[in-house]
Amino acid sequence: xxxxKIQHVTVIGVGLLGGSAALAIKAYDPSVRVAGVGRRxxxxxxxxxxxxxDTAHLDAAEAAGRSDLVILATPVGAFEQYLRAIAPVLxxxxxxxxxxxxxxxSTKSETVxxxxxxxxxxxxxxxxxxxxxxEQKGVSFARADLFAGATCxxxxxxxxxxxxxxxxxxxxxxxxxxxxxxxxxxxxRAVARVSHLPHVLAGLLMLLPSKGDLDVxxxxxxxxxxxxxxxxxxxxxxxxxxxxxxxxxLDAFATxxxxxxxxxxxxxxxxxxxxxxAAKKRRDSTIARVIVDRRMAAE
Amino acid sequence: xxxxKIQHVTVIGVGLLGGSAALAIKAYDPSVRVAGVGRRxxxxxxxxxxxxxDTAHLDAAEAAGRSDLVILATPVGAFEQYLRAIAPVLxxxxxxxxxxxxxxxSTKSETVxxxxxxxxxxxxxxxxxxxxxxEQKGVSFARADLFAGATCxxxxxxxxxxxxxxxxxxxxxxxxxxxxxxxxxxxxRAVARVSHLPHVLAGLLMLLPSKGDLDVxxxxxxxxxxxxxxxxxxxxxxxxxxxxxxxxxLDAFATxxxxxxxxxxxxxxxxxxxxxxAAKKRRDSTIARVIVDRRMAAE
Numbered sequence: 001x002x003x004x005k006i007q008h009v010t011v012i013g014v015g016l017l018g019g020s021a022a023l024a025i026k027a028y029d030p031s032v033r034v035a036g037v038g039r040r041x042x043x044x045x046x047x048x049x050x051x052x053x054d055t056a057h058l059d060a061a062e063a064a065g066r067s068d069l070v071i072l073a074t075p076v077g078a079f080e081q082y083l084r085a086i087a088p089v090l091x092x093x094x095x096x097x098x099x100x101x102x103x104x105x106s107t108k109s110e111t112v113x114x115x116x117x118x119x120x121x122x123x124x125x126x127x128x129x130x131x132x133x134x135e136q137k138g139v140s141f142a143r144a145d146l147f148a149g150a151t152c153x154x155x156x157x158x159x160x161x162x163x164x165x166x167x168x169x170x171x172x173x174x175x176x177x178x179x180x181x182x183x184x185x186x187x188x189r190a191v192a193r194v195s196h197l198p199h200v201l202a203g204l205l206m207l208l209p210s211k212g213d214l215d216v217x218x219x220x221x222x223x224x225x226x227x228x229x230x231x232x233x234x235x236x237x238x239x240x241x242x243x244x245x246x247x248x249x250l251d252a253f254a255t256x257x258x259x260x261x262x263x264x265x266x267x268x269x270x271x272x273x274x275x276x277x278a279a280k281k282r283r284d285s286t287i288a289r290v291i292v293d294r295r296m297a298a299e
Numbered sequence: 300x301x302x303x304k305i306q307h308v309t310v311i312g313v314g315l316l317g318g319s320a321a322l323a324i325k326a327y328d329p330s331v332r333v334a335g336v337g338r339r340x341x342x343x344x345x346x347x348x349x350x351x352x353d354t355a356h357l358d359a360a361e362a363a364g365r366s367d368l369v370i371l372a373t374p375v376g377a378f379e380q381y382l383r384a385i386a387p388v389l390x391x392x393x394x395x396x397x398x399x400x401x402x403x404x405s406t407k408s409e410t411v412x413x414x415x416x417x418x419x420x421x422x423x424x425x426x427x428x429x430x431x432x433x434e435q436k437g438v439s440f441a442r443a444d445l446f447a448g449a450t451c452x453x454x455x456x457x458x459x460x461x462x463x464x465x466x467x468x469x470x471x472x473x474x475x476x477x478x479x480x481x482x483x484x485x486x487x488r489a490v491a492r493v494s495h496l497p498h499v500l501a502g503l504l505m506l507l508p509s510k511g512d513l514d515v516x517x518x519x520x521x522x523x524x525x526x527x528x529x530x531x532x533x534x535x536x537x538x539x540x541x542x543x544x545x546x547x548x549l550d551a552f553a554t555x556x557x558x559x560x561x562x563x564x565x566x567x568x569x570x571x572x573x574x575x576x577a578a579k580k581r582r583d584s585t586i587a588r589v590i591v592d593r594r595m596a597a598e
Contacts, residue, residue, distance in 0.1 A: 077568075131517050153515060180515065187515075193508040194516035198523040200563075201500055203578035204555050206586075208548070209492040214585050216452060216479065216486075217493035218430045221586065223522045224497040228582045232575035239563055239571055249507070250560050254553065256503050261549050264499075264538055269376075272538055276531035279502035283527045286513050287505075287520070 010067040012037040014047035018073030019142030022052035027144040035063035065089035072103035077237040083118040095163040107242035108184035126168040127155040148176035192245035202227035309366040311336040313346035317372030318441030321351035326443040334362035364388035371402035376536040382417040406541035407483035425467040426454040447475035491544035501526035
């Protein structure tokens with residue numbers, strides 16, 4: 001990786017993602033010192049126990065002042081307070097030596113805008129969205145190989161120094177990820193459609209049937225509602241911070257649903273079959289193939 | 300099973316479900332003769348090859364005249380022609396000796412009405428929906444244990460002779476299934492919500508994102524769209540024959556979606572979290588448990 005070698009990392013939020021990033025860093029280079037920041041001493045103690053972090057801090061500024069890299073890994077709703085806490089203490093310096101800040105959040109426009117405003121444009125923030133995770137929560141499920149083989153979307157803006165973008169990219173590659181660059185807006189529109197909308201639909205689907213209906217449900221329903229098992233607090237923040245793209249995805253979906261309803265209502269067999277065939281063809285030719293190509297965990 | 304022992308069965312449509320029923324019958328009692336009926340000699344030849352059927356017929360009446368039980372296992376859209384073909388030749392007789400007719404279709408009101416009209420009320424038709432299957436198609440994927448441990452919904456009406464209902468129920472139990480009785484209407488409303496609506500949503504979801512969006516999709520999207528991989532011809536028939544209940548499920552879903560959209564639009568964090576928590580709680584307490592209780596394959 002170009003620039004100063006990463007020797008000290010602060011991970012803010014030592015849950016599944018933060019804990020896994022910490023473990024992965026230490027697996028790659030045991031000499032790197034990892035400081036963990038959290039709200040509760042108990043979570044920090046668990047992170048110390050599994051060897052994810054070397055030091056534990058309830059105060060983010062205390063840890064971040066010494067770091068080459070700070071990773072925000074709390075729910076997105078807590079980013080602002082932590083960015084304000086670390087902004088005054090981050091190491092300045094030349095383009096290769098200043099401290100870098102990134103995150104692992106699932107929405108990017110609002111986060112990137114916030115971070116650039118608080119840390120200062122031309123600052124060292126570059127957003128990341130490692131597409132890995134699971135329904136499990138907490139550092140006890142963290143794994144050094146959680147990110148290995150999965151995709152990380154990096155979302156630089158016109159304000160991002162090229163050197164910072166390259167260093168963040170190199171960091172995720174070091175942890176075994178494939179990286180893709182997208183603008184924060186393009187990222188948010190894409191994940192609204194392939195992740196946030198499906199999540200909302202799964203929740204609605206889960207709540208619609210009666211108790212008796214559920215009694216005759218089978219694996220199709222189980223799979224269609226799997227996303228509804230996700231962490232409510234995390235998903236609340238995702239929907240709130242990607243509101244515009246989620247609303248646009250919901251509206252596009254509602255429009256398509258009205259059209260499909262009309263086909264069913266008028267009993268248009270050929271048009272219904274055409275719709276079903278198009279969906280099947282697209283799934284068979286893309287999803288099945290994409291998933292075989294790379295190991296990707298739940299977003 | 301009460302009444303005449305089943306010694307001769309006709310299976311109309313020797314695909315995954317028909318073929319599996321035939322194999323299961325022969326596994327239970329190799330002395331039962333199974334006649335297979337199909338449109339294409341090649342499918343019948345495959346069914347003969349795997350030992351699912353003893354004789355192959357392009358003419359349903361030729362086979363059904365000798366049968367104690369006829370199972371309709373084609374797509375629902377083909378039921379009418381076959382019911383008309385077999386009606387004149389079915390063995391009459393006392394309540395314990397007349398021929399029974401059932402089906403394995405995923406929608407029941409229209410099928411049951413059709414069968415009772417064509418075969419005559421007081422006739423020997425009782426509808427069945429074995430909740431088993433897969434995305435695979437054709438007799439080469441048929442298995443004698445496809446139905447074992449899964450649920451079969453039996454849909455008698457006030458016209459169904461009690462003896463016929465019991466004998467059909469005993470038949471599926473013989474193949475290892477758990478049976479549940481529901482009216483055709485109650486069945487259709489329930490499966491519209493736990494099976495047909497999820498199928499339609501999966502198709503719409505699959506077609507919404509751009510090619511580029513799909514490139515950043517992960518396992519959440521894969522699972523949420525799994526149902527879109529189903530057979531278009533079969534699902535066309537399901538949607539057409541369960542139109543009323545599907546429309547009602549779509550409308551209820553659209554109403555809930557509008558409410559949720561409003562929560563997102565006004566950024567109501569607590570209400571969004573309440574919705575997500577309710578969905579998660581319901582899924583964790585029902586689906587996870589139900590699926591552990593019994594092995595259920597895709598509907």
